[in-house]
Amino acid sequence: MGEHMNPKTPIDSRTKLSEETFRRCMDATLVFLKQKDSIRNRELREVTGIEYDQAITFFNRAILEKSLIRQGHASGTHYILPKRSKK
DSSP states (O other): OOOOOOTTSOOOGGGOOOHHHHHHHHHHHHHHHHHSSOBOHHHHHHHHOOOHHHHHHHHHHHHHTTSOEEESOGGGOEEEOOOOOOO
16 A cells, blocks of 8 residues: 555564563562662663663653652663652
């Protein structure tokens, strides 16, 4: 039919993250953050085996859900747990 894909809406499986993979990544992140103060994209990929773009998708969702906080920028970006109020 001569249709072409719109380059602004690529279908890219590298950024897809199933609910199961998101939960697995969150569990791994929480275990990691019990031992360290923060986690970086590279560290998440090392412990979970996900791709770079999937890690970005994971961190963006975790931030939206207020599960993690982004600190720093560019190569210095890392993620921490939000401060919990102590009772």
